[in-house]
């Protein structure tokens with residue numbers, strides 16, 4: 001097993017607050033490290049691609065770089081299932097499936113250096129959440145090292161697993177605080193033959209959200225639908241754009257396009273039509289942070305809110321702010337907003353909390369757990385019990401997750 005000396009740490013690793021960084025090559029090595037940490041009461045930080053390692057200014061005894069854990073890929077195309085080592089790059093995983101015309105239908109924001117384990121541990125999602133949901137809908141089995149160093153499995157490589165609790169779900173979005181993911185099995189979907197994007201421009205959020213509702217209630221089978229304004233709109237950033245992605249065969253796309261066009265034709269859209277290839281790429285691939293733009297955001301908030309309250313939240317956030325930037329996934333109650341220097345974060349957070357929502361903030365001014373997850377979830381005390389049970393000595397990334405877990 002490689003121990004990465006401080007002098008040889010690369011630019012990502014030199015930021016990592018760990019006394020020692022190790023890069024194990026197999027499950028057994030990881031199990032031994034964790035068993036040792038359990039015995040010696042050491043703390044551990046799991047490291048994937050290192051793109052989103054939130055450490056809340058804590059120092060850890062051991063950083064475990066999981067990128068050497070990249071072998072043992074298994075794919076059974078006839079069953080539409082595959083198992084990936086947690087350290088494999090997500091882009092590489094999708095590339096392997098593509099050869100058989102299949103994919104994991106998640107399109108999280110990432111730059112090609114994120115690992116399968118990191119994306120699942122952070123539970124990242126993209127605009128295709130509209131149709132495909134999140135990792136919780138696609139992960140069917142996990143192998144994990146628990147807080148005592150034991151290797152445990154949950155789930156099975158079958159698309160419909162009907163027996164027992166679905167323990168996999170515990171590890172999705174746990175940010176490495178319950179154990180280290182060693183491998184992850186997914187059910188898969190066929191890659192559609194073709195995709196096209198329509199866009200329609202509206203003057204107000206009410207019109208844009210009303211249109212998205214109407215499309216959702218129509219027979220059109222939408223792959224992704226977002227309402228964007230500001231930095232997520234390729235042109236006319238002060239307008240509210242409804243972006244609609246359709247997918248299917250050539251024939252079904254022609255049929256869907258006809259229905260969608262007749263809906264848009266009768267709407268109050270200032271203009272609408274099929275998006276150019278360039279704009280389509282911008283809409284669906286654009287990263288959430290780090291775009292080259294004149295005034296990059298200082299922080300971004302991802303809000304989850306009951307769907308019935310999305311319109312009110314958007315109205316509260318955008319009223320009197322012509323320069324605001326929002327990306328809304330109306331069907332899942334997700335709203336991503338850009339926060340600027342002048343944003344009053346505490347009023348913003350109070351409003352979300354009053355609407356029974358939760359929020360995750362990343363970027364500048366976020367150093368504590370409370371900055372990142374300012375609204376504690378109602379299930380926090382249950383989460384603390386689970387943490388105590390699965391990680392009895394509290395060795396996995398303590399104090400870095402919601403509620404200080």
Ligand SMILES: Cc1cc2nc3c(=O)[nH]c(=O)nc-3n(C[C@H](O)[C@H](O)[C@H](O)COP(=O)(O)OP(=O)(O)OC[C@H]3O[C@@H](n4cnc5c(N)ncnc54)[C@H](O)[C@@H]3O)c2cc1C
Nearest residue numbers: 048049050051052110111114115117118121176181287288
């Ligand atoms: C709101 C938001 C917007 C983002 N936008 C972008 C973007 O535009 N572009 C982009 O490239 N990235 C973006 N990211 C980061 C993106 O989510 C990460 O690239 C990805 O989630 C993490 O991949 P990673 O392999 O780098 O994981 P890491 O950053 O290394 O780890 C992420 C978390 O998972 C834990 N972890 C990692 N591997 C494991 C494992 N095997 N077992 C258990 N725990 C593990 C880590 O301890 C950490 O808590 C964004 C993140 C957020 C929160």
